[in-house]
Amino acid sequence: MRACYSTWSGTYYDEYYGQKAPYPPVHRELLKRVLAEAGARTVLDAGCGPASFLRDLAETGTDRYGFDVTPEMVAEARLVLQAQGVPEDHVWEGSVLSPESFRPPGKGRDFRFDAAICVGVFPHIPPEADLKVIRHLRDAVKTGGLVVIEARNQLFSLFTLNRISYEFFMKDLVQVEALRAQAGEEADGVERALDQIRRHFRLDLPPVRKGKEGEPGYDEVLSRSHNPLVLREQFAAAGLTDVTLLFYHYHCLPPMVEAHIPELFRKQSLTMEDPEDWRGYFMASAFLLAGTRA
Numbered sequence: 001m002r003a004c005y006s007t008w009s010g011t012y013y014d015e016y017y018g019q020k021a022p023y024p025p026v027h028r029e030l031l032k033r034v035l036a037e038a039g040a041r042t043v044l045d046a047g048c049g050p051a052s053f054l055r056d057l058a059e060t061g062t063d064r065y066g067f068d069v070t071p072e073m074v075a076e077a078r079l080v081l082q083a084q085g086v087p088e089d090h091v092w093e094g095s096v097l098s099p100e101s102f103r104p105p106g107k108g109r110d111f112r113f114d115a116a117i118c119v120g121v122f123p124h125i126p127p128e129a130d131l132k133v134i135r136h137l138r139d140a141v142k143t144g145g146l147v148v149i150e151a152r153n154q155l156f157s158l159f160t161l162n163r164i165s166y167e168f169f170m171k172d173l174v175q176v177e178a179l180r181a182q183a184g185e186e187a188d189g190v191e192r193a194l195d196q197i198r199r200h201f202r203l204d205l206p207p208v209r210k211g212k213e214g215e216p217g218y219d220e221v222l223s224r225s226h227n228p229l230v231l232r233e234q235f236a237a238a239g240l241t242d243v244t245l246l247f248y249h250y251h252c253l254p255p256m257v258e259a260h261i262p263e264l265f266r267k268q269s270l271t272m273e274d275p276e277d278w279r280g281y282f283m284a285s286a287f288l289l290a291g292t293r294a
């Protein structure tokens with residue numbers, strides 16, 4: 001994981017938030033709005049990267065804190081935020097898997113934030129840690145405080161018609177082994193049925209993203225997507241209330257056909273950006289999940 005991100009610290013912001021970004025960072029305004037509506041004055045960004053989001057909060061007057069597991073990201077975040085007057089000890093090295101990481105150096109056990117956010121990190125944590133990390137985020141905020149996480153939308157795979165869709169069908173929807181176990185004389189039929197289903201998907205897509213200088217690429221390290229319905233249940237299980245799903249990065253058509261109409265694809269997808277549209281469950285590749293500590 002650290003190897004994947006270590007050479008990315010200097011260019012990450014430009015690649016995902018700058019002019020070069022393949023799709024505008026629509027979640028930035030969404031996240032800013034959610035924080036502003038909650039009246040958050042102190043914010044912790046868990047897995048802050050090169051302060052990619054925190055740097056853009058400069059004009060809001062928010063007291064900003066962040067940590068990250070990759071030392072190069074911490075160094076870059078410090079550099080960027082120090083230039084904006086944020087004290088060096090507001091950024092530290094830590095992992096979302098460890099509860100101690102959620103407390104800034106030098107602050108007492110009772111210190112709590114108005115809001116804790118976690119963007120781009122959930123893809124990289126193992127499934128059994130999801131609830132634990134949600135609890136860490138909850139414990140980092142005051143009563144009435146806000147928790148916001150970002151995740152890649154697993155249900156989007158129902159729209160992409162590719163290898164990821166096929167894996168979702170076979171691992172999460174269809175109970176393949178149960179079918180086989182119960183097939184009896186229809187065993188051949190089950191295999192023919194599964195084979196017919198398989199042929200409906202482009203299994204060669206999407207291409208696997210490789211790393212830069214010999215380090216593992218994004219798709220070569222653990223990079224999961226999440227079912228928003230399951231994560232919403234986990235928020236509730238962690239005692240978070242007013243849980244809200246906000247979808248973003250819409251796709252007007254499955255990405256495999258984007259090359260036919262690149263400009264129209266982008267323009268039309270942008271016009272679809274509505275965090276509360278039910279189409280987001282299927283046509284948006286990412287979402288924010290917000291909840292309040294009761």
Ligand SMILES: C[S@@+](CC[C@H](N)C(=O)[O-])C[C@H]1O[C@@H](n2cnc3c(N)ncnc32)[C@H](O)[C@@H]1O
Pocket residue numbers: 001002005046047048049050052053067068069070073094095096097118119120121124125
């Ligand atoms: C996709 S980047 C997102 C950075 C930033 N949050 C943003 O939204 O632009 C993912 C970041 O998560 C960090 N990360 C991965 N696993 C982590 C963990 N267990 N604890 C803390 N940070 C982690 C990586 O080092 C990387 O900086």
